[in-house]
Structures are given as C-alpha cells and as structure tokens.
Amino acid sequence: MLYLQVVRSSSAGNCTLLWNATGCLVIDAGIPVGLLKQHLEKNDLTLDAALITHGHRDHLSNACCNFFRSNGVPLLFGNAAIAGYYEASLPAMAKGNATVRLFMTQPFEAGPFRIAPFEVSHDSEGGCYGFTVQCGNKKIAYATDLVEAPHAMAERFRDSDLIVIESNHDPIMLENSGRPYYLKQRIRERAHLSNEKSCDFIRTVLSLSSRMPRAIVLAHISTECNKPELAQKEMKETLKLCMRDEIEITLTYRDKESKKIAL
Ligand SMILES: [Zn+2]
Ligand SMILES: [Zn+2]
DSSP: OOEEEEEEEETTEEEEEEEOSSOEEEEEEOSOHHHHHHHHHHTTOOOSEEEOOEEOGGGBOHHHHHHHHHTTOOEEESSHHHHHHHHHHOHHHHTOOOOEEEOTTSOEEETTEEEEEEEEOOSSEEEEEEEEEEETTEEEEEEOSOSOOOHHHHHHHTTOSEEEEEOOBOHHHHHHSSOOHHHHHHIIIIIOOBHHHHHHHHHHHHHHOSSOOSEEEEESOOSSSOOHHHHHHHHHHHHHHTTOTTSEEEEOOSSSOOOOEEO
C-alpha cells in the first residue's frame, strides 16, 4: 500500500507525506516541526528524504530544516540557487552540516521512490519543480505553485494513480479581494494556478490517459481568494463533463490535514 496525506497546504505552509511499508518522503516542509513530528510518529514513519519544490518560505521552515539536519535526512533541492536561497534565509541551513543534494532535471531515487522532476513556471529564485513519483506499479503526479500548466506537463501527468495539483484562486474573488494591485498581478501572471486553469489542465490529462487516477488532490487553495468548496465544485463539473465523475476529489487545508489516501 502507498499512502499520501497533505499535512498542510496554503501560503501559510505546505507539507505532504508519501509513504509505504519501506520508506517515506516528505514533499515540502514549511510548517512547524512539531506538526511534522506528530504526523511521522502517528504513522510510525522514518524519513528517507525531504524533497523541496522551490525557494519560498511557505515550503521549508527553519525548524523543519533543523530537524532534517540533525537527523541526517537529505534535503533535495532542484538546483544551487534554491539551496542558496535557503542558506541565506534559514539559520539552520547557514549552520552547515545539512545533507544537500541537487537533482536538476534528472530522474533520481530516494528510498523506494523513483522521482522524475520537471520545471514549472513560478516566480521564485532558482525556479520551481513538479514531480512524478513512481513506487512499485503506482504513479503519483505532483505540482503546486505554478502559473501555467502546459501541455508538456499534462503528458507527464498522464496515466497517474493520484494527481496533486494546485487550484489556487478564483479570478473574480482575486479581483474583488482587498489585495494590492501588484499582488493580484503577481498571483495571476507569475505565481499561481486558478481553479479554471487547474480544471482545463485536468481535462487535458484525462484526455491523454488510458487509465484514470483514483483521486485528484486540490492543493495550495487561497484562503482569501478561493474556497475549498468552490474549487471542488468546479473540478466536479469538469469531471462530469469528461464523464469521469467516479474520480474522487480530495481537498487540502490551511489548518488541518487532508484525508489520507491509500493506493
Ligand atoms: Zn507556496
Ligand atoms: Zn511559491
């Protein structure tokens, strides 16, 4: 059995755990370390590696970084610029002794997982990465923090057993929010995927797939410019149009963990 649980997902902090009987991977760790430890203990997990998508502080906290460093958990960054960003911003990284590996765009292995990274478009230093993770005969596709989901990415997502995709904002709620103009513009043009774009992307992925995912996990849902129920409703309508409404939609939250998904 392969399990995935999103511990937290929002601009306030992101963390996802992926594990089976022989290994465990954490994807991003921008949360309080106590919360991470609580989830590791609850599920009796030992980490093989911490895979970090990009250099924004909601994706790696100083306390989690310190925990990885003192427990010898390798930190996997896409490139030297992302590692450099955290070295400059996290005291735990600046201390040294962290095991850091750079994966660039080459597939690599961590514990029982075979990970194929790819770059996505996001306004962070050193760029941002999405992944497909293969474990046994199961495939998981994962991308949050991206402004666009191009066709080439849909090709990578095809035939997955589980999809984690950002569904950040509703464009009208974003426009009507009290956020300053530059921030609205950043979210829309350089940073995050709207519900609409997320739905369009899933439609493309499903049209390319010969087998269907068991679930679609909607991630990095904005608190101010979206509602989990709205993101879910739009994805539900998309699945209905694709005649695939048997696919489960799983929500993620700012302040509580998602449902645990077993594959
Ligand atoms: Zn983020
Ligand atoms: Zn980001």
